[in-house]
Amino acid sequence: MRDVMRFRVARKAKDASRVPDRLSTRYEDLAPATGVPVRTFDFRRTPAGEDRRMWTINGKPFHPDTVLARPRLGSVERWRFSSDFHHPVHVHLARFQVTARGGRPAEPKDAGWKDTVDVRPYETVETLVRFTGYRGRYMIHCHNLEHEDMAMMANIPDHLRGRPLSLGSAAFSGPLPLASGDAPAGGRTPGRRCPGAGRASVTGPGCGRCGRGRRRSGGPRGPGRRSCGRSR
Structure with a gap:
């Protein structure tokens, strides 16, 4: 037990914090640029030979030289996530907004800016992703610990940076x-x-x-x- 930190509450204190009725008064609805393609990222367990299966994105295991998309810096793109399992999809360095879930309008919990969205089994989630403020390589991955440890991820370099x-x-x-x-x-x-x-x-x-x-x-x-x- 010597390796466990113990916290002792020494006194009581009032909590004067309050959750406001409206969390944000300044919210921007994203709109995709004209002509931007719809990109699909399918999170799925796929055969890997010899009775083995791997967690992949678009049927591809992770490799540092593999690129699944090349967005343009400063653009807004429409990304579609699909899955065969509960996959909390996380996009590094880019925020997005959920616009639809399972072919229906987004749920109330989907409102606001996101960097992670739970994609439920055999569900498709539509998002608008904005790439701004960072020129370089982005990453997208499943946030289930076992899945990201099995390299369920992909590189997304921006258009101006070139090959990773x-x-x-x-x-x-x-x-x-x-x-x-x-x-x-x-x-x-x-x-x-x-x-x-x-x-x-x-x-x-x-x-x-x-x-x-x-x-x-x-x-x-x-x-x-x-x-x-x-x-x-």
Whole structure:
């Protein structure tokens, strides 16, 4: 019992808090952009061979290089979640609004901004998702602990960022150029190729091999030698 923290209530206090009659007076109803496609994400247990089954999204197990959608930053998209089980679907870094459940209008508990929605067995939930304030890779997954531990998740990079970073390599897998004025930390531009290194690398101004990269103060290449951050 020595590893259990004990809280002792030393005195009584009045609770002056109050739940307001209206939780929010400023609520924005989202509307999808013209021409934005409807994206479907099916959360389901699917066969994986040899009498095994896996929790998947759209029939695909998670892989860091697999992309199921590429939304445009600043847009609102219509996403449809379906399932074969109780799957609390969670979207990282993006808020959404539930517009319909099971082909009927959203329930009162679905009102307001969400980052997670419970998708009940064999039910379809319609949502409007807004992508704003973050340029990079988003993630969507089931919040059941056993399911997310079994990698029931997917990458959702925004349209301007390009292909995701491969976790199985030492370099970026070649994203599209950044938007104007969107310089990464340290002034480097991801995904350029250093000819001297002979492989993809992260480079920036001043590499002795490729003209980009950072100056080294010393080391095996001698004082003042320039080299990009990933070429050595």
